[in-house]
Amino acid sequence: MDRLIENRWVMRIIALFLALMLYASVNIESDSSSNQSQSPFFSSSTTDKATVTEVPVVTYFDQENLVVTGIPEYVKVNLEGDRSALTKARQTKDFEIYADLNNLSIGTHQVRLKYKNIPGNLTATINPSVITVTIEEKVAKDFQVEVDLLNEDKLEEGYTPDQPIVNPNSVRVTASQNIIDQISSVKAVVNLEEGTETINQESRITVYDKDGRILAVEVEPSVVDVTVPIKSPSKSLPFKINREGELGKGLSISSIDPEVKEITVFGPLDVIDELQFIDGLSINLNTITKDTVLEIDVPIPEGANKVTPEKLKINVDVDEQEEKSFKAQSIKPVGLSNGKIIDFIDPDSGKIDITILGASSVIKDIDASDIELYINLSDISDGEHDIDVFVNSPQNITWELQKKKVKVKISSD
Template sequence: MKKIINSNYFYAFLSLCCALWLFFFVSTPGAGSTRDTNQSNTSTVTKKATFSVPLQLQADVDKYYITGYPEKVKVTVEGPSALVTATRNTQNFNLYLNLRDLSIGQHRVQIRENGLNSELTYSIKPKYVTVNIQRRETKKFAVDIDYNKESLATGYETGTTEVSPETVTVTGAASEINKINKVVVKPILPKGIKSTFDQEVLVQALDKNGKTVNVTLDPQTVHVKIPISIQSKQVSINLKQKGNTSDNSFTLESDVKNIRVYGTKSQIDAIDDSVDVPVDVSDASDGDKKTIDLSDALGNKVTFTDPSSVSVTINQTSSNTLSSTTGNPTSGTTSSDSSSSSKSSSSDSTDSDNDSSSSSTNSTNDNNDSE
């Protein structure tokens, strides 16, 4: 046995066995090679993804105005999963239309790509687009304002409107520029608005039929300010009684002497410095108080007032007292007036008797002189 172990053949055989074991250990997949295997499998899995990509133009856009093409198109790519994911995230390729050699007019052009990895397959939707190539033109237009005045609260009016900037630059095909009838902003005022409108509003280029013209506006919005207010004026009030008062008269009193009236300019201009406020006393008694609604009392002369109502105290004054105070001759005579009349009549009678007696005496004297 010792001879066998110590022989060269034994060591040669042992070396061969070790070499074979190492060979099979390395070539056989184990736990340490699991990750490499997974990575290899991942790189061979295919994936499909669809996403939107901006469409670029290859053309002299300073000279020509081009319409009809979409801003973005959809592209579907398919290939190794990692490569598809990277392509979708980075979008490091281009989709474009080559228009350099095309003349003015309409053309059907194929969308092309540049920069996609050769390991990927792709499809573009749409594949073709129809573009319209026209000579480019630029003009400036003043901005008009168009709004509904019926949205204003009753009695309110607008002042001088402001637009900033007052003009915009319009760029487009010469044929489209020629269609423009006006450039306008159409602010939408809230119903019943009472305060100044102050907002950014979209600008529109319209033809004579009111339809939008296909052009580019710079800026696309402008600042619009529409002052909204109501006119007012301070006036004094005159309380006037109305209604059937029989034989009674009344005095009307109120702590409110002046009010402020509001309305349109034409309404305020037509109002004097004082206004009559009628007070119905047909069913009133001495000392009654009534609240008079000024809007009802003034009718459509104004829109509203401040205050909106006044409190009126009604005091009764008898007609006899009023007649005596004013010396109305139709109101009848008092007792003192009757006594004075009697005294005057008596005095007149005495004077008449004295005149008769004197006449008799004078007659007697005349007879004596005759004898």
Template structure:
């Protein structure tokens, strides 16, 4: 009886152990299924969630660029793209789309054009800022013009002088509307020198096309930049030279002008190269509106490269005004020649 009771107890314990084992397996299975389902939901949510990005992209102009020149539009615009996260991220990374203004078929003149996009998925929401641009369509013209280098000579240190500044190339190709091309006065490369410059200075400079009033013109310039060099030399050499008083400007009709000054020579300082061939310094005297004899105080401002100082800087000039004779002012007419022939 005792042995049967022991077997019974052992059998009951075994059943409990087996039941516990299956209960653990069932618990593990349920938790694993729940975790897998949660991960799948999270992945689906990540793919289906929306994202918005704003990008700056170039604006393309669709027109026959061989015939027409377009001005007034921005080179870049902002694009806001909203949609599924994965799609937006891919679009931002690849950027295989365009924002453009279609000008084909429009007449010459000013227009307001709506911007369009191409290459974007239909599931994406797109907004362009600005949505419209103002453009001006003109007949295209192309010219080649010389480059003028400009700098402030006052930035050169004392006892130093600048040589002839030069650019890496002498001309630039200008493309623009016929109206703007006609208005071009010069193509300039303005180089900013450091204060008290004592040595040759070189920098890359942006080219500008300006009108006679110095206003910038909306044209395309190639190349856009050039390398500019301003040679700077020590200028301690000095030399005495004669002055040559010359008329400047248009005088009064029928008047003749002569000049004289007690100052006959001046001392100039500069580079040895600038002084080598200098024997006379021309001093211009303005005669505009002068009808009577007078004495003027003239400031000498040498325009010769390499000349840094002139002493004296100011001289007194006497201007004598006389009437021109008819014979000097008027060429002989055919009638006059005939009279001379008759007298002979």
């Protein structure tokens, strides 16, 4: 033994072994100390807590025959566990909170909410965890749909809504009998703001109780079609029918009788207020050989929206032409300036003959007092002038004058 101790190689080996042991001992203590000091950090990085809000509640029950009330739309879920699993659960919300009512009878019950699809390394607490639900038999009832018209005061001046048309005009509401009894109205809403023509829109059905609170019920259909005619300002106006062409020889018009006496124009107030009559209606006489019913388009005045009727039917009756003569009809001067004197030169009597032509039914009752001959002397200077003779007469006749022009002399007092 002494020899071994005295052997320097043995001592060197023992010293090396002791040094290695000492080094290992120091490092193990250092690692242990380091692990102990860092353990709280690691613990917090792998385990955490979080609250997930607005988690929907799924309900399992006989939805075809039963109605359930008292189920909250959302709940809070407190999760605790592995941080990575917790983060994923918060982001995806792929777990489910549910109430299983399949085995419960009609009535009121205390039900504990449950969860599924939550990872095993997480624990979950639901808030609220227990709910009170009422299970009732499902009842269906039909209700007429009312229409709420919004912003009627924002229609343009003079525009008014007519009776709304709803299709379908009734809907079926399904709920518990208790809820059905609370229903006061079933409504669709239409916004009229700045409407100037018929409004057609789809409108969602809303069900209200007597206090105006919205009731969450099943409605079929939940959306209806609503039509609201918008009546624009209107004005009824007379109209003028112009005649184009001529009837065939030997024919005269006995009557032109439109089916209506006035045309209604719709449009902005500032447009229709200026209108006095409807012009632009005309019939072509060239093609008429017998009693005829014509249908012509009614023109829409500039700036107006529409007219009623859009087409006008006109009964045109014709007859064989006859004639009637009136001798020495006086010619009336009109438009003569103050201080001027007229003398008829040719004819010096200031009278000419006129023959009227027309259907027998038209001319038979016309006498001399119904025929007026006149000349227009507006802006005529002193001197002799040949002036056109004009005729005022009942309608649907033509005429032949002894003279189409007369010679007059204008002089000053």
